[in-house]
Amino acid sequence: MKNLGLHWKILIGMVAGVAFGLLAVQLNWGEFVADWIKPFGTIFINCLKLIAIPLIVASLIKGITDLKDISKLSAMGGRTIAIYIGTTIMAIVIGLGIVNLVGPGRGLDETTRDSLLNDFASDAGARIDAAAAQREAGPLQALVDLVPDNIVGAATSNGNMLQVIFFVICFGIGLILIDPKKAKPVKDFFDGVNDVVLKLIDLIMLAAPYGVFALLAALVVDAPSADLFMALLYYSLCVLGGLGIMIGIVYPLLVKVFTGRSIGFFFNGISPAQLLAFSTSSSAATLPVTMERVEEHLGVDEEVTSFVLPIGATINMDGTSLYQAVAAVFIAQAYGMDLDLMTQLGIITTALAASIGSAAVPGAGMVMLVIVLGQAGIPEAGLALIFAVDRPLDMCRTVANVTGDATVAMLVGKSVGKLGEPKERKLDDHYQVD
Numbered sequence: 040m041k042n043l044g045l046h047w048k049i050l051i052g053m054v055a056g057v058a059f060g061l062l063a064v065q066l067n068w069g070e071f072v073a074d075w076i077k078p079f080g081t082i083f084i085n086c087l088k089l090i091a092i093p094l095i096v097a098s099l100i101k102g103i104t105d106l107k108d109i110s111k112l113s114a115m116g117g118r119t120i121a122i123y124i125g126t127t128i129m130a131i132v133i134g135l136g137i138v139n140l141v142g143p144g145r146g147l148d149e150t151t152r153d154s155l156l157n158d159f160a161s162d163a164g165a166r167i168d169a170a171a172a173q174r175e176a177g178p179l180q181a182l183v184d185l186v187p188d189n190i191v192g193a194a195t196s197n198g199n200m201l202q203v204i205f206f207v208i209c210f211g212i213g214l215i216l217i218d219p220k221k222a223k224p225v226k227d228f229f230d231g232v233n234d235v236v237l238k239l240i241d242l243i244m245l246a247a248p249y250g251v252f253a254l255l256a257a258l259v260v261d262a263p264s265a266d267l268f269m270a271l272l273y274y275s276l277c278v279l280g281g282l283g284i285m286i287g288i289v290y291p292l293l294v295k296v297f298t299g300r301s302i303g304f305f306f307n308g309i310s311p312a313q314l315l316a317f318s319t320s321s322s323a324a325t326l327p328v329t330m331e332r333v334e335e336h337l338g339v340d341e342e343v344t345s346f347v348l349p350i351g352a353t354i355n356m357d358g359t360s361l362y363q364a365v366a367a368v369f370i371a372q373a374y375g376m377d378l379d380l381m382t383q384l385g386i387i388t389t390a391l392a393a394s395i396g397s398a399a400v401p402g403a404g405m406v407m408l409v410i411v412l413g414q415a416g417i418p419e420a421g422l423a424l425i426f427a428v429d430r431p432l433d434m435c436r437t438v439a440n441v442t443g444d445a446t447v448a449m450l451v452g453k454s455v456g457k458l459g460e461p462k463e464r465k466l467d468d469h470y471q472v473d
Contacts, residue, residue, distance in 0.1 A: 045244065046310040052248030053255050053318060060259025069260050077257035083250025086243045087324040090236050092194050094327050095349045096207050097233035102345030103211030104226045111455075112212070112346075118454055119347050122447045123355040124391065129289060130357035130439070131387045134281045134364035139383075143273035144372025200323065200353045233345075240327040247311075251318035258430065274369045275428050281361045282439045290446040298453045300337075308336035308461070309445045316441040320433045322352040325441050332445070339448050340457035347451050351444035358439030362432060363390045363408045370412065370421035382415050389414040 043051075063072045103112060187193035187202040194203055214222045291302040312329040319325055326348065334344045367386050371378050378386075389411045412419050452458035 044311075045247070046314055048248040049251055049311060049314040049318070052250075052252040053314065056252040056255030057259055059252070060256040063256065063260050072256055072260045076253050078253075080250055080253030080257055083243075083246055083253070084319050084321065084324050086246075087319065087327060088321070090239050090243070091200075091323050091326055092203060093232065094236045094240075094330070095200065095203055096194075097229050097236055098330065098341075098345035099204065099207040099349055100211045100214070100226070100229040101233050102342050103208065104214050104222070104229075105342045109212060109215060115343070115346060115451060115455055118451050119350060119447065120354075122450055123351060123443075126285075126289070126293075126443050126447065127355065127357050127360050127391055128387065130281070130285055130361040130443075131364045131390050133284055133289075134278075134361035135368065135383055135386065137277050137281050138365040138368040138372075141273060141277050142372060143277050144369040144374075200349070204349055204353060236327070237331065240331055244328065247315060251315070254318050274365070274425065275432060277369070278362050278365050278432050279435060281365060282358055282435050285357060285361065285439050286442050290442050293446055294449055298449050298458060300449070305337065305445075305449075308332055309442060312441050312445070313438050316437040317434045320430070320437050322356075322437055322440045322444070325437070326352045329441055329444060333448050336461050337445065337449055338459045338461045339452040340459065343452040343455065343457045344448055347448045348444055351447060352440075355443055355447065356440050357443040358436030360390045361439070362436045363411050366408055366425050367411050367415055367417055370424055371415070371417045373424055374418055374421060376417065378415065378417075386411060386415055 059076075060072070063069060185201055185205050187199065187206060190203070190206045193199040193206070214225060291305055294300055294305045295302060309329075309332055312325055312332045315328050316322065316325040322329075329352070330344050330348050333339045333348060334341050364386055367390075368378060368383070409419050409422060412421065449458060
C-alpha cells in the first residue's frame, strides 16, 4: 500500500471496514467491535477535532495579516458569504424539486409510520427539546451567541467555532492596524503555529485508512434492520439524488465555468477530503485535510483557504440544507399534508438560516430540522420517521458540505487573483513514510 495515493488508501480502509462489519454481524461479534475496533475510530476523529481550533486560530490570523489591507478582507468576505448563500439556496431548491417530483412519503402506510415513530420516539424527543431551547432564546440570539464572553471558554468546544472565528477575525484586524514592527513577533508566532499544525495533520493522516476502517466497521454493526431501511428507500434515494446532483454536476460545473479547471483536476485534488468527510460525518473534523488539499492540490493561495474554508465549515451546509428540505416535505407527505408554495418558500428561508447556525459535527442538522418542521407546521414528532437512515445520509451530506467549501474557495481564489497551480509538494507522497 506504500505507493498508493492517500485517497486509495482511505477507500481500501472503507471497503475493508464495511466487509469486516458485515462479517462481524454474521458471527455476532458486535460486542468485540464495540470494545476493540470502534475506539480506534473514535480516537482518529478526536485527533482531527483536537487540532481544529488551533488550525482555525493560526490559519485565520495568518491569512488576515497576510492581506495587510482591511479593504481586501472586506472584499473577500463579501464574496465568500454571497457565494456560500447562493450555493445553499441552490441545494435547497434542488432538494425540494426532487422530493415533490418523486413524493417518497405518499406511499408510506400507517402501520410502517407508526412503527418508526415508536422505535425512535425517544431520539426524536431529545432533538425536539434541543430545538425548543434554541427557539425560546429569541430572534437575535444568533447574533448574541456570535460574540463570546470568554474566548478561552469558547475555544474549549468545536461547537463554538463561529465565536472563535469572530474573535480571531477581530484579533487579525487589530494586528493589521497596529505598528507593523510590534505586530511582527505576534504574526511570526502564529505563522509558526500554523506550520506545526500542518505537520500534525500529516502525522494524523498516516492513520486515516485504519481510522475509517474502524468507523465503518462500527457503523455496519450498529445499523438498524434492513426492513427499516427498505421503508425509507425512496426518501434516501431522493436525498442521495440531490446530493449527487450537487457533487457531480453543480460544483464541478461551477469550477469549470468560473476557474477553467477540469472536472478531473477538481475531484483528484479534493477526493481524500471527501472520503474522510464520508467516514467522519463532520466538516470540522475534515477541515484540516480540506484546507491542505485545496491549497496543495487545487492551487488556492493560503491567504484564501485560511479565511474561506474555516468559515465554510461553520456556515456553508449545502448538503445539510438539501436534506432538511427533502426530510421536511417527506414527513409532511407521510402525514398526508400538502404543502403550498408559500410554505415551501418558508422552508427555503428557514433551512438557509438553520444551516448557518448548524454546528459542523455529526447529527447537528437533525436538531436544526426540528426548527424547519416547526416553521412549516409539520408535526415535529415525524422526526422519528427518518432516524433509521440518518447516519448514512449524514455521511453523504457531509461530503457535499466539504465539496461545496472547496468549490467556493476556488471561486473566491479566482476572483481575487489567488488561484494558481498546485504546489510542487504532493500531499500523497508527503504522507508516505519509509
